[in-house]
Amino acid sequence: MIDIITNMLAMCIPFSVALLLASIGEMFNQRAGVFNLGCEGVMAMGAFVGMLIPFLAGGGGSVPQWYNALGFLAAALLGAFFGLFFGLVTVTFRAPQGIAGIGLQMFGVGTAGTLFRHFVGGTQSIPGIPDVDIPLLSRIPFLGDILFSHNVAAYLAYIFVPIAWYILFKTPWGLKVRAVGTNPRAADSMGINVSRTRYEALVVGGALAGLAGAYLSVAQAKMFSDTLISGRGFIAVALVYFGHWHPLQIMGGALLFTLAQTFQTIVQSMGISFPYELAVMLPYVLVIVVLSFTSRNQTTAPTALGKPFNREIRT
């Protein structure tokens, strides 16, 4: 039994990274008052570009690790560009954020698939990033496998969580982001450039969504296909609500969701007489249940979320 628990927990960290990065990125968007449903599309583009660079360099064979790093960098830059584009549509042109997000999702997924077919062809794998056993620490019984035997990108993603917390709550920029997402008119009257701050948050959020996609294609599945993201972008949006727009709680949500995923997989594999359809639904049901019980306590919700800001119009 202890082996089963160890295996389950050991899989949680690497499998939760894509959700974690995407939802932290979405948190920055929403904290600034912009609701970005296009996360799925940005992840798809990030996954494609992240995989494309090591694939072109090695033709599917092994390449120096810096090509993978270059893939991540390209995914982040492309994600940032998509964030900028979304800002143009929703901040400058003040398009309805929900509709624009759905458009971005469809555009990203479609473009990634189209470019993939043109530059790569069929479903293709790459060697990707290997797991690294941290010397000495990985030998600690129980904890070694759970915490210290993962790929470098997973470690960096988890290190970024407290950094995100610090940026959001302890820096002037974080204060601006929270201000424009809570009361943009007051922020504007205090001399904060609301549009610029929202653009910046969208660029950061887009970059993180791009990285999340690249993590799936370069570090986790080590392949790309049109359907690689499969709704994870939308789960990331839900996790932001689940985690009350707070990086640490979002991390808890990503881990809990992934734990439920691995738990249901193990339940199935153990041959327990339980309909697999219900097992597969378990993580999603969990999110709905937790959201239902916690939605009343939304004091941290950005009150200007989803509302375009126009300083010429008094509301």
Added chain:
Amino acid sequence: MKNLLVLALVLILPFSAFAGGSVESGDTADDAFRIALIIENTIDDKGWCQSMHDGITQAIAEMPDRNIEYSYAEKLLPVDAGSIARQYVAEGYDLIIAHGAQYKNLVMEIAEEYPDVSFAFGTSSEIGPENVFTYMPESEETGYINGLIAGTDTKVGIVGLVGPVDSGDSARYNRGYVLGVQAVNPDAKILVAHTGSFSDYVKSSEVATSQLSSGADILTGSSQQAIGALRATAESPTAMWVGQDLAQLTTEEGKLKCIAASAYNYAAVVKELVEKIESGTKGGECIPMNFANGGFVFDYNPDLKADWVSPELEAMINEAIASFKADSDGTLADWAAVDYSTL
């Protein structure tokens, strides 16, 4: 308005560089026999959709005396496939294949509207209307062969199975796999888990990783999502794979890990469909696929065969295939009785 048009052109032009027709072969002469394929994934997914596309192109190549035109439409959900199916009807296609049981309602609806056109969908063992063919791979046979290999080659007595959903040919393949393992290794532990999706590669890789962590050293999987599980298996230094599609043998990880694979030979089905339609039968039949009628092909990985397929195992596999060919209805008739909760 002018600016909007310019913007639209700027957005559309880059995509035109990647646009391509999907007419695969033949010409548009009036006497041509026209086949259209509608699929939910892509023709190069190394799984379900590719196997039908490959089967059609192979069938066309094997019927050089016939003038066959072939087109395909990819990434079509059932709700979106109706318009393209009607377009194919309008263009005079003789046979429209909607490859997947999810297209059943669509096919039934359009078939009623256009009784002169033949439609086919699968997997399904239903007997459809007079202008609808169905096809059903009896995949328990291919699963059984792979199960024989897994049960024999496992060193720890634990094997894994990554399924998509428990229905159609996947359900048959998976249960055949269980029967095969149990035939040679009754004490083996068989880990069975479903992803709930035919195309979620990430989830199938997660399920495979979970089974590898639980000790499984031979894995298999069905539908296109299995590629994700195969990729995860390649990360293990010791675990191996048995595949449900020959395309898996040619992938980088398949060359290293896939001991053998079996695949659907849709060419046999397509040839039979063409012949039946040309002889006046427009539907109302279910075409089974099995080893007996050439609906399945099986092959080993030449680089791994010597190490992983002993002469005794090969003899056992040959014997099983021979028995399937001799009695396609009876050898694994009890496949549906397999209960995963008792494993």
